[in-house]
Amino acid sequence: MSAGHNLVGVSPAAASQWATLQAxxxxxxxxxxxxxxxxxxxWSWASSEEASAxxxxxxxxxxxxxxxxxxxVRWGTWAGRWRGAEDAA
Ligand code: SF4
Incomplete structure (x- = not known):
């Protein structure tokens, strides 16, 4: 998931990986x-299986x-894996 992600407060390591992703x-x-x-x-756990595929x-x-x-990251499907609480779709 790359569109619309909020980068406020990310670590330098994460910022570096974000730059790599954007490149x-x-x-x-x-x-x-x-x-x-x-x-x-x-962005929904309910559809995360479809998104992951x-x-x-x-x-x-x-x-x-x-x-x-x-x-x-604690929300959304990223790189084929849901990251977040499974009960808050
Ligand atoms: S791996 Fe999945 S979430 Fe990440 S950019 Fe590609 S399609 Fe989007």
Whole structure:
């Protein structure tokens, strides 16, 4: 998940991974989460299985996952994995 993420307060390591992700996106502007008719799929636990499956064809999967891990994101589907509480969809 790369669109619409709020970077306020991220660590230097996460900021570095974010820059890497953005650089990768310059070469691959179309990702499943950007191209899908319903990008909200990536923001709900209820649809996370569908979103996760779509992530596996993403050209920036590795960079997305590296940022999510560095930042410790706690919401949304990132790099084929839901990150957040499962009961708050
Ligand atoms: S791996 Fe998934 S969440 Fe990350 S940019 Fe690609 S489609 Fe979006």
């Amino acid at each position: 990768a996106l310059e070469d691959q502007p179309s990702t499943p989460c950007r191209a899908h008719r319903d990008p909200d799929l990536w 779509l992530c596996w064809s993403c050209p920036v999967l590795a960079e997305c996952g590296a940022f999510a891990a560095a930042d410790g």
